[in-house]
Amino acid sequence: MNKRNYISLFSVFVIVLFALQSCHVDPVIKDELPADNIRLIVPSGWPAPVYDFSTNLLTKEGFVLGRKLFYDTQLSRNNTISCGSCHQQFAAFSHLDHAVSHGIDGLIGTRNAPGLFNLNWNTSFMWDGGINHIEVQPLGPIANVVEMDEDINNVVSKLQGDADYRRLFREAFGTETVTTQLILKAMAQFQGMLVSYNSKYDRYSRGETSLSTNEMNGLNLFQQKCNSCHTAPLFTNYQFMNNGLDSVFVDAGRGRITMLAADSGTFKVPSLRNIALTRQYMHDGRFETLEEVLDHYSSGVVNSSTISADVVGGIPLTAQEKADIISFLKTLSDYTFINDPRFADPF
Ligand code: HEC
Ligand code: HEC
Structure with missing residues:
Protein backbone atom coordinates (compact mmCIF):
# COMPACT_ATOMS: atom_id res chain seq x y z
CA MET A 1 0.00 0.00 0.00
CA ASN A 2 1.32 3.46 -0.79
CA LYS A 3 1.41 6.31 1.69
CA ARG A 4 -1.86 7.84 0.43
CA ASN A 5 -3.78 4.62 0.94
CA TYR A 6 -2.40 4.31 4.41
CA ILE A 7 -3.59 7.83 5.18
CA SER A 8 -7.10 7.23 3.85
CA LEU A 9 -7.32 3.89 5.64
CA PHE A 10 -6.25 5.64 8.81
CA SER A 11 -8.89 8.37 8.39
CA VAL A 12 -11.63 5.75 7.85
CA PHE A 13 -10.45 4.12 11.06
CA VAL A 14 -10.60 7.45 12.91
CA ILE A 15 -14.08 8.21 11.53
CA VAL A 16 -15.37 4.79 12.55
CA LEU A 17 -13.87 5.30 15.97
CA PHE A 18 -15.61 8.65 16.35
CA ALA A 19 -18.90 7.23 15.08
CA LEU A 20 -18.65 4.39 17.58
CA GLN A 21 -17.99 6.83 20.35
CA SER A 22 -20.83 9.22 19.57
CA CYS A 23 -23.53 6.53 19.44
CA HIS A 24 -21.87 4.46 22.11
CA VAL A 25 -24.28 2.84 24.57
CA ASP A 26 -22.44 1.29 27.46
CA PRO A 27 -23.15 -2.40 27.85
CA VAL A 28 -21.39 -2.45 31.19
CA ILE A 29 -20.26 0.65 32.98
CA LYS A 30 -17.32 0.50 35.28
CA ASP A 31 -17.04 2.67 38.34
CA GLU A 32 -13.97 4.60 37.25
CA LEU A 33 -14.57 7.05 34.43
CA PRO A 34 -11.53 9.02 33.28
CA ALA A 35 -11.57 12.55 34.67
CA ASP A 36 -11.98 14.09 31.23
CA ASN A 37 -14.61 11.70 29.93
CA ILE A 38 -17.40 14.03 28.81
CA ARG A 39 -19.95 12.42 26.49
CA LEU A 40 -23.64 11.54 26.28
CA ILE A 41 -24.32 8.64 28.61
CA VAL A 42 -27.27 6.33 27.95
CA PRO A 43 -27.00 3.31 30.23
CA SER A 44 -28.11 0.07 28.61
CA GLY A 45 -31.77 -0.77 29.12
CA TRP A 46 -32.75 2.88 29.59
CA PRO A 47 -35.08 4.71 27.21
CA ALA A 48 -33.62 7.29 24.81
CA PRO A 49 -33.09 10.62 26.59
CA VAL A 50 -35.43 13.53 25.87
CA TYR A 51 -32.43 15.87 25.68
CA ASP A 52 -29.45 14.45 23.80
CA PHE A 53 -27.29 17.56 23.18
CA SER A 54 -28.14 17.45 19.44
CA THR A 55 -28.88 21.19 19.53
CA ASN A 56 -26.09 21.94 22.02
CA LEU A 57 -22.87 20.14 21.13
CA LEU A 58 -21.48 18.63 24.32
CA THR A 59 -17.79 19.41 24.81
CA LYS A 60 -15.40 19.23 27.72
CA GLU A 61 -14.97 23.03 27.53
CA GLY A 62 -18.75 23.62 27.60
CA PHE A 63 -19.12 21.25 30.55
CA VAL A 64 -16.29 22.96 32.48
CA LEU A 65 -17.88 26.37 31.90
CA GLY A 66 -21.31 25.06 32.95
CA ARG A 67 -19.84 23.58 36.12
CA LYS A 68 -18.22 26.87 37.09
CA LEU A 69 -21.52 28.71 36.50
CA PHE A 70 -23.42 26.14 38.59
CA TYR A 71 -21.12 26.75 41.56
CA ASP A 72 -20.72 30.53 41.11
CA THR A 73 -22.39 32.86 43.63
CA GLN A 74 -22.16 35.68 41.03
CA LEU A 75 -25.43 34.30 39.66
CA SER A 76 -27.21 35.80 42.70
CA ARG A 77 -27.98 39.50 43.39
CA ASN A 78 -25.52 39.90 46.29
CA ASN A 79 -23.05 37.18 45.23
CA THR A 80 -23.87 34.88 48.15
CA ILE A 81 -25.88 32.00 46.66
CA SER A 82 -24.98 29.55 43.90
CA CYS A 83 -27.01 26.72 42.44
CA GLY A 84 -24.70 24.47 44.45
CA SER A 85 -25.82 26.15 47.71
CA CYS A 86 -29.15 24.34 47.46
CA HIS A 87 -28.03 21.43 45.29
CA GLN A 88 -25.16 19.70 47.14
CA GLN A 89 -23.26 16.88 45.46
CA PHE A 90 -22.95 14.76 48.63
CA ALA A 91 -26.77 14.82 48.85
CA ALA A 92 -27.17 13.83 45.17
CA PHE A 93 -27.59 17.57 44.48
CA SER A 94 -30.52 18.05 46.85
CA HIS A 95 -30.44 20.25 49.99
CA LEU A 96 -29.83 17.84 52.84
CA ASP A 97 -31.96 18.28 55.97
CA HIS A 98 -33.83 21.26 54.54
CA ALA A 99 -37.58 20.80 54.35
CA VAL A 100 -37.91 23.78 52.00
CA SER A 101 -35.25 25.82 50.27
CA HIS A 102 -33.22 28.54 51.98
CA GLY A 103 -32.06 31.20 49.56
CA ILE A 104 -30.80 34.76 49.42
CA ASP A 105 -30.82 36.81 52.66
CA GLY A 106 -31.96 33.67 54.51
CA LEU A 107 -35.35 33.80 52.77
CA ILE A 108 -37.36 30.64 52.81
CA GLY A 109 -39.19 29.09 49.87
CA THR A 110 -42.17 26.76 49.87
CA ARG A 111 -40.77 23.66 48.23
CA ASN A 112 -38.11 21.03 48.85
CA ALA A 113 -35.04 21.13 46.58
CA PRO A 114 -35.05 17.88 44.57
CA GLY A 115 -31.88 15.95 43.77
CA LEU A 116 -30.45 16.69 40.33
CA PHE A 117 -29.57 13.68 38.18
CA ASN A 118 -30.74 12.02 34.97
CA LEU A 119 -32.24 15.36 33.96
CA ASN A 120 -31.82 14.48 30.26
CA TRP A 121 -34.79 12.13 30.71
CA ASN A 122 -37.06 14.70 32.36
CA THR A 123 -40.14 15.57 30.32
CA SER A 124 -40.65 18.58 32.61
CA PHE A 125 -38.95 20.34 35.53
CA MET A 126 -40.00 21.38 39.05
CA TRP A 127 -42.53 19.63 41.27
CA ASP A 128 -45.34 21.07 39.18
CA GLY A 129 -43.67 20.68 35.76
CA GLY A 130 -43.89 24.46 35.31
CA ILE A 131 -40.65 24.51 33.27
CA ASN A 132 -40.45 22.36 30.19
CA HIS A 133 -36.84 22.57 28.98
CA ILE A 134 -33.46 21.96 30.61
CA GLU A 135 -31.96 24.95 28.76
CA VAL A 136 -34.34 27.52 30.27
CA GLN A 137 -34.62 25.98 33.74
CA PRO A 138 -31.84 28.11 35.42
CA LEU A 139 -33.78 31.32 34.64
CA GLY A 140 -36.32 30.23 37.28
CA PRO A 141 -34.02 30.18 40.35
CA ILE A 142 -31.92 33.13 39.14
CA ALA A 143 -34.99 35.40 38.98
CA ASN A 144 -36.81 33.90 42.00
CA VAL A 145 -36.85 36.56 44.76
CA VAL A 146 -36.39 34.00 47.54
CA GLU A 147 -33.67 32.05 45.72
CA MET A 148 -31.07 34.15 43.84
CA ASP A 149 -33.08 37.31 43.06
CA GLU A 150 -30.86 38.44 40.19
CA ASP A 151 -31.57 39.86 36.73
CA ILE A 152 -30.00 37.64 34.09
CA ASN A 153 -28.72 40.77 32.29
CA ASN A 154 -26.71 41.64 35.40
CA VAL A 155 -25.29 38.14 35.40
CA VAL A 156 -24.23 38.64 31.77
CA SER A 157 -22.45 41.94 32.67
CA LYS A 158 -20.73 40.45 35.72
CA LEU A 159 -19.37 37.55 33.65
CA GLN A 160 -18.46 39.79 30.71
CA GLY A 161 -16.24 41.81 33.08
CA ASP A 162 -14.42 38.71 34.28
CA ALA A 163 -11.33 37.76 32.25
CA ASP A 164 -11.45 34.13 33.31
CA TYR A 165 -15.03 33.80 32.04
CA ARG A 166 -14.15 35.51 28.74
CA ARG A 167 -11.49 32.85 28.25
CA LEU A 168 -13.88 30.02 29.21
CA PHE A 169 -16.59 31.27 26.81
CA ARG A 170 -13.99 31.51 24.04
CA GLU A 171 -12.78 27.98 24.69
CA ALA A 172 -16.32 26.60 24.85
CA PHE A 173 -18.12 28.58 22.16
CA GLY A 174 -15.44 30.43 20.18
CA THR A 175 -16.52 33.88 21.36
CA GLU A 176 -15.69 36.15 24.29
CA THR A 177 -19.13 37.77 24.08
CA VAL A 178 -21.18 36.44 26.99
CA THR A 179 -24.88 35.95 26.21
CA THR A 180 -27.82 34.51 28.15
CA GLN A 181 -28.17 31.77 25.58
CA LEU A 182 -24.56 30.62 25.91
CA ILE A 183 -24.82 30.68 29.72
CA LEU A 184 -27.88 28.43 29.48
CA LYS A 185 -26.28 26.08 26.96
CA ALA A 186 -23.20 25.61 29.14
CA MET A 187 -25.33 24.99 32.23
CA ALA A 188 -27.37 22.40 30.30
CA GLN A 189 -24.11 20.63 29.41
CA PHE A 190 -23.10 20.38 33.06
CA GLN A 191 -26.55 19.41 34.31
CA GLY A 192 -27.11 16.95 31.47
CA MET A 193 -23.89 15.15 32.41
CA LEU A 194 -25.24 14.40 35.90
CA VAL A 195 -26.18 10.83 35.08
CA SER A 196 -26.57 8.48 38.03
CA TYR A 197 -26.42 4.81 37.04
CA ASN A 198 -23.97 3.09 39.38
CA SER A 199 -25.99 2.19 42.45
CA LYS A 200 -25.88 -1.30 43.96
CA TYR A 201 -29.24 -1.88 42.24
CA ASP A 202 -27.65 -1.01 38.86
CA ARG A 203 -24.74 -3.34 39.51
CA TYR A 204 -27.26 -6.04 40.45
CA SER A 205 -29.21 -5.33 37.22
CA ARG A 206 -25.99 -5.73 35.24
CA GLY A 207 -25.26 -9.05 36.91
CA GLU A 208 -22.21 -7.70 38.74
CA THR A 209 -23.43 -8.25 42.29
CA SER A 210 -26.30 -9.83 44.21
CA LEU A 211 -28.84 -8.38 46.63
CA SER A 212 -29.34 -9.60 50.19
CA THR A 213 -32.52 -11.50 51.13
CA ASN A 214 -34.07 -8.38 52.65
CA GLU A 215 -33.15 -6.25 49.65
CA MET A 216 -34.63 -8.88 47.31
CA ASN A 217 -37.86 -9.02 49.34
CA GLY A 218 -37.95 -5.22 49.21
CA LEU A 219 -37.45 -5.23 45.44
CA ASN A 220 -40.34 -7.69 44.98
CA LEU A 221 -42.64 -5.64 47.21
CA PHE A 222 -41.57 -2.48 45.42
CA GLN A 223 -42.40 -3.98 42.03
CA GLN A 224 -45.90 -4.90 43.24
CA LYS A 225 -46.75 -1.73 45.15
CA CYS A 226 -44.65 1.21 44.02
CA ASN A 227 -43.33 0.60 40.50
CA SER A 228 -46.56 1.73 38.74
CA CYS A 229 -45.61 5.32 39.62
CA HIS A 230 -41.90 5.08 40.54
CA THR A 231 -41.15 3.06 37.40
CA ALA A 232 -37.70 1.46 36.90
CA PRO A 233 -35.12 2.12 35.54
CA LEU A 234 -35.56 5.86 36.18
CA PHE A 235 -37.90 5.20 39.13
CA THR A 236 -40.51 7.68 37.91
CA ASN A 237 -43.20 7.60 35.25
CA TYR A 238 -42.90 11.42 34.90
CA GLN A 239 -46.67 11.78 35.50
CA PHE A 240 -48.36 14.21 37.88
CA MET A 241 -50.12 12.30 40.64
CA ASN A 242 -51.61 12.70 44.08
CA ASN A 243 -50.21 10.17 46.56
CA GLY A 244 -52.68 10.98 49.31
CA LEU A 245 -50.81 13.53 51.45
CA ASP A 246 -53.63 16.05 51.99
CA SER A 247 -57.36 16.48 51.74
CA VAL A 248 -57.05 20.27 51.37
CA PHE A 249 -54.28 21.53 49.08
CA VAL A 250 -52.15 24.39 50.44
CA ASP A 251 -50.01 24.02 47.31
CA ALA A 252 -52.09 23.11 44.24
CA GLY A 253 -48.99 21.67 42.51
CA ARG A 254 -49.69 20.88 38.87
CA GLY A 255 -53.05 22.64 39.28
CA ARG A 256 -51.17 25.93 39.67
CA ILE A 257 -49.83 25.51 36.14
CA THR A 258 -52.85 24.09 34.30
CA MET A 259 -55.59 25.73 36.44
CA LEU A 260 -57.54 22.47 36.09
CA ALA A 261 -59.38 21.10 39.13
CA ALA A 262 -58.36 17.58 38.05
CA ASP A 263 -54.67 18.51 38.53
CA SER A 264 -55.04 20.19 41.91
CA GLY A 265 -52.82 18.56 44.55
CA THR A 266 -50.91 16.48 41.99
CA PHE A 267 -47.10 16.65 41.81
CA LYS A 268 -44.49 15.17 39.50
CA VAL A 269 -43.67 11.64 40.64
CA PRO A 270 -40.08 12.02 41.92
CA SER A 271 -37.36 9.54 40.99
CA LEU A 272 -36.40 7.34 43.93
CA SER A 305 -60.89 14.64 44.90
CA THR A 306 -57.72 13.92 42.88
CA ILE A 307 -56.12 11.00 44.74
CA SER A 308 -54.54 8.40 42.43
CA ALA A 309 -56.34 5.06 42.27
CA ASP A 310 -53.16 3.14 43.18
CA VAL A 311 -53.01 4.64 46.69
CA VAL A 312 -56.73 4.82 47.58
CA GLY A 313 -57.14 3.13 50.95
CA GLY A 314 -53.36 3.18 51.44
CA ILE A 315 -50.83 0.43 50.75
CA PRO A 316 -50.92 -1.66 53.94
CA LEU A 317 -47.46 -2.95 54.91
CA THR A 318 -46.20 -4.94 57.89
CA ALA A 319 -43.22 -3.67 59.88
CA GLN A 320 -41.01 -6.28 58.16
CA GLU A 321 -42.27 -5.27 54.71
CA LYS A 322 -41.53 -1.60 55.42
CA ALA A 323 -38.01 -2.52 56.59
CA ASP A 324 -37.42 -4.63 53.48
CA ILE A 325 -38.60 -1.87 51.13
CA ILE A 326 -36.25 0.56 52.89
CA SER A 327 -33.36 -1.92 52.50
CA PHE A 328 -34.16 -2.02 48.80
CA LEU A 329 -34.44 1.79 48.52
CA LYS A 330 -30.95 2.06 50.02
CA THR A 331 -29.58 0.02 47.10
CA LEU A 332 -30.54 2.99 44.89
CA SER A 333 -27.78 5.17 46.42
CA ASP A 334 -25.06 5.89 43.88
CA TYR A 335 -21.81 6.58 45.72
CA THR A 336 -19.82 6.77 42.49
CA PHE A 337 -22.07 9.66 41.44
CA ILE A 338 -21.87 11.67 44.66
CA ASN A 339 -18.08 11.22 44.79
CA ASP A 340 -17.41 11.84 41.09
CA PRO A 341 -14.71 14.55 41.01
CA ARG A 342 -15.96 15.80 37.64
CA PHE A 343 -19.11 17.12 39.29
CA ALA A 344 -17.45 18.76 42.31
CA ASP A 345 -17.21 22.47 43.12
CA PRO A 346 -14.21 23.83 41.15
CA PHE A 347 -13.83 26.98 43.29
C1 HEC B 1 -32.54 28.63 47.27
C2 HEC B 1 -32.33 27.25 46.87
C3 HEC B 1 -32.15 26.96 45.40
C4 HEC B 1 -31.23 27.54 44.54
C5 HEC B 1 -30.25 28.66 44.81
C6 HEC B 1 -31.38 26.83 43.28
N1 HEC B 1 -32.34 25.87 43.39
FE1 HEC B 1 -32.85 24.53 41.96
N2 HEC B 1 -34.43 23.99 43.05
C7 HEC B 1 -34.74 24.44 44.31
C8 HEC B 1 -36.09 24.05 44.67
C9 HEC B 1 -36.82 24.35 45.95
C10 HEC B 1 -36.61 23.35 43.55
C11 HEC B 1 -38.03 22.81 43.37
C12 HEC B 1 -38.83 24.02 42.94
C13 HEC B 1 -40.26 23.75 42.56
O1 HEC B 1 -40.61 22.62 42.29
O2 HEC B 1 -41.05 24.72 42.51
C14 HEC B 1 -35.53 23.32 42.56
C15 HEC B 1 -35.61 22.66 41.34
C16 HEC B 1 -34.57 22.57 40.42
C17 HEC B 1 -34.57 21.76 39.23
C18 HEC B 1 -35.70 20.84 38.77
C19 HEC B 1 -35.35 19.39 39.01
C20 HEC B 1 -36.46 18.46 38.59
O3 HEC B 1 -36.22 17.24 38.66
O4 HEC B 1 -37.55 18.89 38.22
C21 HEC B 1 -33.38 21.99 38.58
C22 HEC B 1 -32.89 21.35 37.29
C23 HEC B 1 -32.66 22.97 39.37
N3 HEC B 1 -33.41 23.28 40.49
C24 HEC B 1 -31.44 23.52 39.02
C25 HEC B 1 -30.95 24.69 39.61
C26 HEC B 1 -29.95 25.54 39.01
C27 HEC B 1 -29.27 25.30 37.68
C28 HEC B 1 -29.75 26.56 39.88
C29 HEC B 1 -28.85 27.76 39.73
C30 HEC B 1 -29.10 28.63 38.59
C31 HEC B 1 -30.62 26.33 41.02
N4 HEC B 1 -31.34 25.19 40.81
C32 HEC B 1 -30.64 27.13 42.15
C33 HEC B 1 -33.89 25.15 45.13
C34 HEC B 1 -32.85 25.94 44.65
C1 HEC C 1 -49.96 6.79 42.71
C2 HEC C 1 -48.54 6.88 42.44
C3 HEC C 1 -47.58 6.50 43.53
C4 HEC C 1 -47.41 5.27 44.17
C5 HEC C 1 -48.17 3.99 43.95
C6 HEC C 1 -46.31 5.45 45.07
N1 HEC C 1 -45.83 6.73 45.02
FE1 HEC C 1 -44.31 7.49 46.08
N2 HEC C 1 -44.70 9.35 45.35
C7 HEC C 1 -45.68 9.65 44.43
C8 HEC C 1 -45.77 11.08 44.27
C9 HEC C 1 -46.72 11.85 43.34
C10 HEC C 1 -44.82 11.65 45.15
C11 HEC C 1 -44.56 13.13 45.40
C12 HEC C 1 -45.72 13.67 46.22
C13 HEC C 1 -45.55 15.07 46.74
O1 HEC C 1 -44.45 15.48 47.10
O2 HEC C 1 -46.57 15.77 46.82
C14 HEC C 1 -44.17 10.51 45.80
C15 HEC C 1 -43.13 10.63 46.73
C16 HEC C 1 -42.44 9.57 47.27
C17 HEC C 1 -41.25 9.70 48.08
C18 HEC C 1 -40.54 11.01 48.42
C19 HEC C 1 -39.58 11.39 47.29
C20 HEC C 1 -38.85 12.69 47.47
O3 HEC C 1 -37.91 12.93 46.73
O4 HEC C 1 -39.22 13.50 48.33
C21 HEC C 1 -40.86 8.43 48.41
C22 HEC C 1 -39.64 8.05 49.23
C23 HEC C 1 -41.82 7.53 47.84
N3 HEC C 1 -42.76 8.25 47.15
C24 HEC C 1 -41.77 6.15 47.96
C25 HEC C 1 -42.79 5.30 47.53
C26 HEC C 1 -42.85 3.90 47.87
C27 HEC C 1 -41.82 3.14 48.67
C28 HEC C 1 -44.00 3.43 47.30
C29 HEC C 1 -44.60 2.03 47.43
C30 HEC C 1 -44.85 1.61 48.80
C31 HEC C 1 -44.63 4.53 46.61
N4 HEC C 1 -43.86 5.65 46.77
C32 HEC C 1 -45.81 4.44 45.89
C33 HEC C 1 -46.46 8.73 43.75
C34 HEC C 1 -46.59 7.42 44.10
Missing part, protein backbone atom coordinates in the same frame (compact mmCIF):
# COMPACT_ATOMS: atom_id res chain seq x y z
CA ARG A 273 -32.80 7.00 42.82
CA ASN A 274 -30.47 8.24 45.61
CA ILE A 275 -33.51 8.58 47.86
CA ALA A 276 -31.62 7.61 51.04
CA LEU A 277 -29.28 10.57 50.36
CA THR A 278 -31.84 13.33 49.73
CA ARG A 279 -33.94 13.82 52.84
CA GLN A 280 -36.27 15.55 53.53
CA TYR A 281 -39.15 14.10 51.55
CA MET A 282 -42.18 15.21 49.50
CA HIS A 283 -42.71 18.56 47.71
CA ASP A 284 -42.78 20.42 51.03
CA GLY A 285 -40.22 18.25 52.81
CA ARG A 286 -42.76 17.18 55.44
CA PHE A 287 -41.16 13.80 56.17
CA GLU A 288 -37.67 13.47 57.62
CA THR A 289 -37.12 9.76 57.20
CA LEU A 290 -37.98 6.91 54.86
CA GLU A 291 -39.74 5.24 57.81
CA GLU A 292 -42.15 8.18 57.94
CA VAL A 293 -42.70 7.88 54.17
CA LEU A 294 -43.55 4.17 54.46
CA ASP A 295 -45.85 4.90 57.43
CA HIS A 296 -47.62 7.43 55.23
CA TYR A 297 -48.25 4.90 52.44
CA SER A 298 -49.20 2.17 54.88
CA SER A 299 -51.56 4.04 57.21
CA GLY A 300 -51.48 7.81 56.56
CA VAL A 301 -53.05 8.17 53.11
CA VAL A 302 -55.95 10.62 53.09
CA ASN A 303 -58.70 10.82 50.50
CA SER A 304 -59.29 13.79 48.22
